[in-house]
Structures are given as structure tokens and as C-alpha cells.
Amino acid sequence: MANSLKLGMVGAGFVARFHAISLRQVRGFELAGVTALKGAEELAGSARAWGLGETRVYPSIAEMAGEVDVVALFAPNYVRVAMMEELVAAVKAGANLKGVICEKPLGRTVAEARRLVELARSANLRTAYFENQIFMKPVRAALAQLEPVQKTMGPMSLSRSSEEHGGPHEGWFWDPTKQGGGVLNDMGCHSIAVGWYALTPLGKDITFLQPQSVSAEIGLLKWGQPFWRDKLLKDRGVDYSKTPAEDFATGMITYRNPETGRKVKAQFTNSWMFEKQGLRLFMDGMGPGYAFEVNTLVSPLNIFIGDAAAEAIRDAELALEKSTATRGLLAVQHNEGDLYGYTDENEDAIRAFSEGRDGFLPWSYGLEITRLVMASYMAAESRRTVDLTDPATQKALETYVPLIAQGRGAEVL
Numbered sequence: 283m284a285n286s287l288k289l290g291m292v293g294a295g296f297v298a299r300f301h302a303i304s305l306r307q308v309r310g311f312e313l314a315g316v317t318a319l320k321g322a323e324e325l326a327g328s329a330r331a332w333g334l335g336e337t338r339v340y341p342s343i344a345e346m347a348g349e350v351d352v353v354a355l356f357a358p359n360y361v362r363v364a365m366m367e368e369l370v371a372a373v374k375a376g377a378n379l380k381g382v383i384c385e386k387p388l389g390r391t392v393a394e395a396r397r398l399v400e401l402a403r404s405a406n407l408r409t410a411y412f413e414n415q416i417f418m419k420p421v422r423a424a425l426a427q428l429e430p431v432q433k434t435m436g437p438m439s440l441s442r443s444s445e446e447h448g449g450p451h452e453g454w455f456w457d458p459t460k461q462g463g464g465v466l467n468d469m470g471c472h473s474i475a476v477g478w479y480a481l482t483p484l485g486k487d488i489t490f491l492q493p494q495s496v497s498a499e500i501g502l503l504k505w506g507q508p509f510w511r512d513k514l515l516k517d518r519g520v521d522y523s524k525t526p527a528e529d530f531a532t533g534m535i536t537y538r539n540p541e542t543g544r545k546v547k548a549q550f551t552n553s554w555m556f557e558k559q560g561l562r563l564f565m566d567g568m569g570p571g572y573a574f575e576v577n578t579l580v581s582p583l584n585i586f587i588g589d590a591a592a593e594a595i596r597d598a599e600l601a602l603e604k605s606t607a608t609r610g611l612l613a614v615q616h617n618e619g620d621l622y623g624y625t626d627e628n629e630d631a632i633r634a635f636s637e638g639r640d641g642f643l644p645w646s647y648g649l650e651i652t653r654l655v656m657a658s659y660m661a662a663e664s665r666r667t668v669d670l671t672d673p674a675t676q677k678a679l680e681t682y683v684p685l686i687a688q689g690r691g692a693e694v695l
């Protein structure tokens with residue numbers, strides 16, 4: 283452990299715990315610190331028990347920054363910029379940081395994402411934007427398996443990607459003024475990123491394909507209905523009769539290959555109104571004469587729990603993220619962090635920072651994803667296809683704040 287990178291986490295909630303579990307499979311680091319408003323002691327205790335290091339709880343980012351090599355921002359979207367400002371101030375005051383990790387979405391607007399990129403640059407920090415789905419082993423295995431056919435037949439021309447579940451676990455995700463929108467901002471970023479990645483010809487940079495246009499639709503299909511709206515207010519303290527957000531989004535992004543001029547398309551679909559067993563990630567891709575498909579609800583492990591035994595069940599979320607059922611035939615994923623790509627994105631960041639470079643997905647890439655998410659809101663709100671090659675549209679996106687994020691969702695949903 284002596285020469286390994288010291289990692290410090292900001293935030294000790296859902297995703298920080300997922301990362302800590304995944305880090306059990308990664309070498310070359312020590313989880314040296316955690317700071318959070320809530321949950322830090324518990325996470326640090328688990329980390330120590332799992333052998334991740336002498337994980338200490340720090341009272342602030344600034345104090346932790348002086349004791350670690352890498353800081354991972356795993357706190358809610360609405361505190362990102364302030365946290366990064368605190369981190370940069372700590373570096374300028376002498377903290378010797380190598381790199382900084384940020385969970386998705388990088389920003390809630392293009393302006394926020396751009397500010398984060400600039401802040402990291404101002405402190406000369408290497409960056410890693412955490413988009414786990416690009417690191418998913420099934421996605422990487424599909425692309426590796428298809429490499430020879432892609433070489434002879436040509437790259438993929440259509441990808442479809444979706445992430446869906448029944449709704450997030452904390453109130454702030456549901457509040458569009460805090461989170462930055464509804465499901466499109468929360469999970470559209472994943473599906474847009476992995477769709478773009480799947481289409482990218484082998485060996486080309488992750489932003490090689492140039493985004494041309496975006497069409498999108500959003501809707502409030504479940505959580506605006508009186509029964510569900512009341513439940514949301516009671517369970518999460520968010521009132522969708524006043525500040526609604528979309529629980530369904532779908533769209534199409536067209537990309538251009540700058541070498542061949544060929545256009546390819548990526549369709550995305552996201553929802554918080556998914557009524558199946560739990561979280562489902564679905565991706566497929568079509569090339570000339572070949573295809574792939576990933577569906578994370580297809581597991582090698584099924585468990586059956588009948589009514590007679592249902593009283594004694596274990597916590598359903600132990601089986602699957604966002605589980606909705608506790609009996610019947612249940613899909614169980616035995617290593618979700620690895621399946622969803624958390625293990626591999628952490629490994630990538632730790633190796634990259636140890637070697638003094640950015641992760642596979644630097645923050646500048648996160649900014650591009652934020653731009654595509656904002657363009658999708660713009661397309662849905664204006665009910666027109668957004669032309670990303672138009673300079674006026676590019677300029678408008680720089681300052682665009684979706685109506686939904688402004689708390690004016692009732693005007694568009």
C-alpha cells in the first residue's frame with residue numbers, strides 16, 4: 283500500500299458505497315479519506331473492514347485534499363461547482379493533488395460543465411469523468427468480439443441504448459431545480475454516452491464522430507398521476523403538481539464520420555416509470571451484417587421466492603439496484619459494480635492518474651455529454667430538431683437552462 287495512490291471521496295451516499303464495493307477488485311490505491319454531510323463514518327468503517335485502507339473521516343474537502351492524491355466528487359449535482367471551487371482553493375493553498383474524479387452529470391448546464399473543466403485546468407489537475415456504461419465489460423467484450431468483422435464490413439450505423447428503473451432513491455434527484463432536470467439529465471447522459479461510443483469506429487477517439495442534430499421528446503407519464511404524485515410528495519417531499527420533471531425521455535442523435543461523410547444514428551430512451559424487476563440497462567448496435575445486444579436483466583442467477591416464504595425475505599436491493607419486487611422469480615446480479623462498469627472506470631482513473639495523465643474520459647468529454655443532454659432538452663421543449671452545426675444554436679446552448687430545471691416544467695409537460 284505504501285506507494286499506492288491515496289483516494290479521498292466526497293460524499294458517502296449511494297454511489298460512493300457502490301464505488302467502494304467495486305474498489306475491492308482494484309489494485310494500486312488506498313481509500314484514505316471520506317468527507318460527507320451524512321454517512322462518512324459508516325462508509326469509512328466498511329472500507330476499513332474490506333481492507334481498502336486506513337480510511338479516515340475528514341471534516342471538509344480542504345482538510346482531506348491535503349492528505350490524499352486524488353479526490354472523487356460523489357456528492358449531489360447541485361454542490362459540484364462549489365465543491366470544485368473549494369478543491370481548487372485547497373490546491374492553490376498547497377494541497378498536492380494529482381487528479382480529480384467527477385460522477386455524472388459533469389454539470390447541470392453547459393455553463394456549469396464548462397466551469398468545472400476550467401477550474402480543473404486552473405489547478406493543473408488531471409481529470410476523469412465517470413461514465414460507467416462505457417466501461418461495462420459486456421459492452422467492451424461485444425466491441426472486441428466484433429473487431430474483425432468491423433474491420434472487413436465497416437463500422438456500426440445504428441445504436442440504441444436505454445437505462446430505466448422505477449425512480450431514484452433520494453428526494454434531491456426528483457427535484458428538477460436541484461438535480462438539473464428529470465430522467466433525461468439523470469440517466470440520458472449515460473445512454474447518450476454509450477450510444478455515441480458504440481458507434482465510434484475502432485481505434486478512433488471517443489469524440490471522433492461529430493454530433494450533427496438532435497431530436498427528442500419528454501413526458502411525465504407516471505409520476506404526474508394523482509396517486510403517484512401524492513406518493514412522491516409523501517415519500518420524497520417533492521411536489522410534481524408545482525415543479526414537475528420528466529419521467530420519460532427518448533431521442534435520436536445523428537453523428538457524421540468526418541473521414542467518410544457517412545451519417546450514423548444513436549437512439550436513447552430513459553425512464554423512471556419502468557415497471558420490471560429493477561434497473562435495466564439495454565444496448566444494441568447494428569453494423570453491416572453484424573449486431574450486438576446487452577440486457578442487464580438477463581442474469582445467470584434467478585431466485586424464486588414464493589408467497590409462503592416472502593415474510594422472511596432479505597433486502598430486495600441486495601439482489602438488484604432499484605428492485606421493485608421481493609417475491610416471485612427474481613433476477614439477481616451477483617456483482618453489479620463490475621457489471622455496470624464501476625470497477626473498470628476506477629481502475630482506469632487510478633492507473634491514468636498514477637501515470638500523470640487524464641482518465642479515458644476526461645472532463646472535456648463530460649462537457650460534450652452535457653451539451654448533448656442540453657440539446658435534447660432544447661429539442662424536446664421547442665418541439666423541433668436541433669441543428670448542432672448551426673453557430674447560433676451552439677451559442678444558445680452555452681447559456682441554456684431547460685425550463686424543467688428552472689422549475690417551470692408545467693409549461694412543457
Ligand SMILES: NC(=O)c1ccc[n+]([C@@H]2O[C@H](COP(=O)([O-])OP(=O)(O)OC[C@H]3O[C@@H](n4cnc5c(N)ncnc54)[C@H](O)[C@@H]3O)[C@@H](O)[C@H]2O)c1
Nearest residue numbers: 293294295296297298318319320356357358359385386452
Ligand atoms: N453512475 C451512476 O450510475 C450513478 C448512480 C447514482 C448516482 N450517481 C451520481 O453520483 C452523485 C451522488 O449521487 P448519490 O446517489 O450517491 O447521492 P446520495 O444522495 O445517495 O448521496 C450524496 C452524499 O453526498 C453528501 N453531501 C451532500 N451535500 C453535501 C455537501 N454540501 N458537503 C458534503 N457532502 C455532501 C451526502 O451527505 C451523501 O453522503 C450524483 O451526481 C449522481 O448523479 C451516479
